[in-house]
Amino acid sequence: MPTKIEKDALTGTDTTGHEWDGVKELNNPLPKWWLYTFYACIAFAVVWMVIYPSIPGWKGTSGWVAREAVVAEVAAAQARNAPMMARLREATPAQIQADPELRAFAQAGGRVAFANNCAGCHGAGGQGALGGFPSLADDDWIWGGSLEAIQHTIRHGVRANESDDQRQSIMPRFGADGLLTRAQVDDVAEHVLSLANRATDPAAAARGAVIYAENCVACHGDRGEGNREVGAPRLSDQVWLYGASKRDIVAMINNPRAGVMPAWQGRLDPAMVNMLTVYVHSLGGGE
Amino acid sequence: MSTIDAPHRAKADRPAASPAAGQPLYADRVKVYPKRVFGRVRSVKWAVLVACLALYYVLPWLRWDRGPGVPDQAVLVDIAHARLFFFWVELWPQEIYFLAGALILGAFALFAVSSLFGRLWCGFTCPQTVWTDLFMWVERWIQGDRNARMKLDQGPRDANWWTRKALTHGVWLLIAAATGGAWVMYFNDAPSVTHAILTGRASLEVYFFFALFAGFTYLLAGWAREQVCTYMCPWPRFQAAMLDENSLVVTYRDWRGEPRGKPRDAATGDCVDCFACVHVCPTGIDIRDGQQLECIGCGLCVDACDSVMGKLGRPKGLIAFETLRNLSASAAATAAMPPGEARFKAGMAARHLPRFIRPRTMMYAGALAVVSLVMLGAFLLRSTLDVTVIRDRAPLFVRLSDGGIRNAYTVKIVNKTREEAPLALVLQAPEGFRMVVQDVPDDAEGRPLLSRRADGIAQYRVLVTVPGGQRVADSTPVTFRLLDATGRAVASTSSTFAGPRP
Ligand code: SF4
Numbered sequence A: 001m002p003t004k005i006e007k008d009a010l011t012g013t014d015t016t017g018h019e020w021d022g023v024k025e026l027n028n029p030l031p032k033w034w035l036y037t038f039y040a041c042i043a044f045a046v047v048w049m050v051i052y053p054s055i056p057g058w059k060g061t062s063g064w065v066a067r068e069a070v071v072a073e074v075a076a077a078q079a080r081n082a083p084m085m086a087r088l089r090e091a092t093p094a095q096i097q098a099d100p101e102l103r104a105f106a107q108a109g110g111r112v113a114f115a116n117n118c119a120g121c122h123g124a125g126g127q128g129a130l131g132g133f134p135s136l137a138d139d140d141w142i143w144g145g146s147l148e149a150i151q152h153t154i155r156h157g158v159r160a161n162e163s164d165d166q167r168q169s170i171m172p173r174f175g176a177d178g179l180l181t182r183a184q185v186d187d188v189a190e191h192v193l194s195l196a197n198r199a200t201d202p203a204a205a206a207r208g209a210v211i212y213a214e215n216c217v218a219c220h221g222d223r224g225e226g227n228r229e230v231g232a233p234r235l236s237d238q239v240w241l242y243g244a245s246k247r248d249i250v251a252m253i254n255n256p257r258a259g260v261m262p263a264w265q266g267r268l269d270p271a272m273v274n275m276l277t278v279y280v281h282s283l284g285g286g287e
Numbered sequence B: 001m002s003t004i005d006a007p008h009r010a011k012a013d014r015p016a017a018s019p020a021a022g023q024p025l026y027a028d029r030v031k032v033y034p035k036r037v038f039g040r041v042r043s044v045k046w047a048v049l050v051a052c053l054a055l056y057y058v059l060p061w062l063r064w065d066r067g068p069g070v071p072d073q074a075v076l077v078d079i080a081h082a083r084l085f086f087f088w089v090e091l092w093p094q095e096i097y098f099l100a101g102a103l104i105l106g107a108f109a110l111f112a113v114s115s116l117f118g119r120l121w122c123g124f125t126c127p128q129t130v131w132t133d134l135f136m137w138v139e140r141w142i143q144g145d146r147n148a149r150m151k152l153d154q155g156p157r158d159a160n161w162w163t164r165k166a167l168t169h170g171v172w173l174l175i176a177a178a179t180g181g182a183w184v185m186y187f188n189d190a191p192s193v194t195h196a197i198l199t200g201r202a203s204l205e206v207y208f209f210f211a212l213f214a215g216f217t218y219l220l221a222g223w224a225r226e227q228v229c230t231y232m233c234p235w236p237r238f239q240a241a242m243l244d245e246n247s248l249v250v251t252y253r254d255w256r257g258e259p260r261g262k263p264r265d266a267a268t269g270d271c272v273d274c275f276a277c278v279h280v281c282p283t284g285i286d287i288r289d290g291q292q293l294e295c296i297g298c299g300l301c302v303d304a305c306d307s308v309m310g311k312l313g314r315p316k317g318l319i320a321f322e323t324l325r326n327l328s329a330s331a332a333a334t335a336a337m338p339p340g341e342a343r344f345k346a347g348m349a350a351r352h353l354p355r356f357i358r359p360r361t362m363m364y365a366g367a368l369a370v371v372s373l374v375m376l377g378a379f380l381l382r383s384t385l386d387v388t389v390i391r392d393r394a395p396l397f398v399r400l401s402d403g404g405i406r407n408a409y410t411v412k413i414v415n416k417t418r419e420e421a422p423l424a425l426v427l428q429a430p431e432g433f434r435m436v437v438q439d440v441p442d443d444a445e446g447r448p449l450l451s452r453r454a455d456g457i458a459q460y461r462v463l464v465t466v467p468g469g470q471r472v473a474d475s476t477p478v479t480f481r482l483l484d485a486t487g488r489a490v491a492s493t494s495s496t497f498a499g500p501r502p
């Protein structure tokens, strides 16, 4: 609280009445430029509040809405990209890859589309994950790694029942449905391990070979080379979708699992599908 | 506004403010009417002024052919394309340290010059001084010299006053506009931006900076003038750290001038108290009061006094560029002497040549030399072709069906030249490592051939594979090299190859 306001003899100005260890402060008026700037700021704020939606419920006289500004910017960006997208829609993935300009655009757009739509299952770099999420960066393909095959898979999906052209196949539940006994399943698993030279029990593997020939060859092939027509994974390599251990293999023969992927045709712009095709192809496994 | 630390201003036209005298500590601006002056310093100042202004206004118009598709302006900061063009040099944003280096060089040069010759920068080359000088010249040309201007301002606001004032401000605004215009030319193609500004088609940014620089030129050179030096500029405050008693500064040789008086009075010194030095001073101070913060060292008072001394037939140099050391030496030598020829001779004899070689100047010179050498070295060793390699982190590595391991890299070729000839990429790695570059052809020897982008960055995806069965550590150093057509390595960079932890 101001205690004692006095007049300063030297300047003729009142003091503020505050005192700190004998030091008193003159109550000089604010500099004019400061005061008027301050008033101008207040006036500016008032005008601003009238024009813009400044208070909940008040829409402002200008009718400006942040959301509309964003929508307009997005529309402008899309308009900028429209000619390029039209070209990408018309071209086949092979044509896109052959044209450096289209390829660069597709790579950049595909990267973003992949992060938005695919990375959830296949991983940020397409590395996949154990448990049915195939790696797109290796050289092993279930349904094919050519541009056409990749495009088809993206368009129609896998076992999602969203497209008539979807990738479809099913492996019988050999153990669970009693098609094979426990011992037979074990023998087949041993044979599967032998396809990649990992068998530990040659006798069991030999017994398993017979069962394999009767039950598995049709899809997985003589030497376990797999069949892309029916999405039967190759068994003779070192890439395993559900785990490489004997336990994992036994589990898959008993009660197989199968991944599902949505059909992106209809969900994504065809140009986007083409960009994704080119991008996935470039991840490292493209054929 | 603080009333405590308002700088002491001994305006010659009125008594010094002092709290003891019961006067306010705050001083209103007293308008300065500098008088026209002739002499050696003034001539040098005109020459420097013309040179500085010519440099500033003409530089953006110089052309420099860099080939098609590239700006042909000799000096240009191309913000949109992130390039700085300076004659034959072209800097990328990551090389902006060259600009920082040039500024550091400028700072040390300024320190060195200040410690040797005082406020040479302030008095002769500072834009504030140069443009104020130019504006004063316009003012004098339209409104007449000091007395005429004072009379005009004290007289009635008649047609004459209005015409002359309007004319003056009109010309000032034109100069200011040219100054703001020249500024934006350093950031835009000069002819086209001039055309765009004049036809109203320039961008908002261009108009903003044009108006900003034009407005401040008008404000600072037309209105604020010496107040910029006295109140706003930090340089007068800390230049004191560079000056010492061996620096050349504008000084009044009081040992010779005092006591002031009539020319014919034998008992007086050489100063005839004619106020010529005060009237020409652009900051309105009296140099005879000694060293002052307000003095920008322009030396115009030297010229003014020299011409007075010339007319009186006395030796020149009553006000001169002099060291404080000499000043006190002269003062000491003549302390007991009466005014006259003998005192002058004794005072002048007591002087020494200024000591230019001193620890302070040597230190500045040393710093200047070191920075120059570092800059020169960096500039000469500046690479115009770089290769950078970024290894994919997600996934760290990919296991292939044969058990092999693959790493993916993004290779970028940074090409600061217009050269476009493709370069072969080779991998230096242990036996068995194989490299594939996506979407590029091979050269005759089966090496992937990567094309460059002229003045740009070309990007490639590179896959390196170790076949199954080969053991690989969790981290193996590898090197990528770019070879030109003759097989010479022109750029290289190292990275690692990641494998599973053993
Ligand atoms: S005192 Fe002399 S040197 Fe200093 S600013 Fe005035 S005219 Fe210039």
Ligand code: SF4
Pocket: B252, B257, B270, B271, B272, B273, B274, B275, B276, B277, B278, B288, B304, B305, B306, B308, B318, B319
């Ligand atoms: S111009 Fe020279 S003579 Fe005249 S007042 Fe100044 S110092 Fe004295």
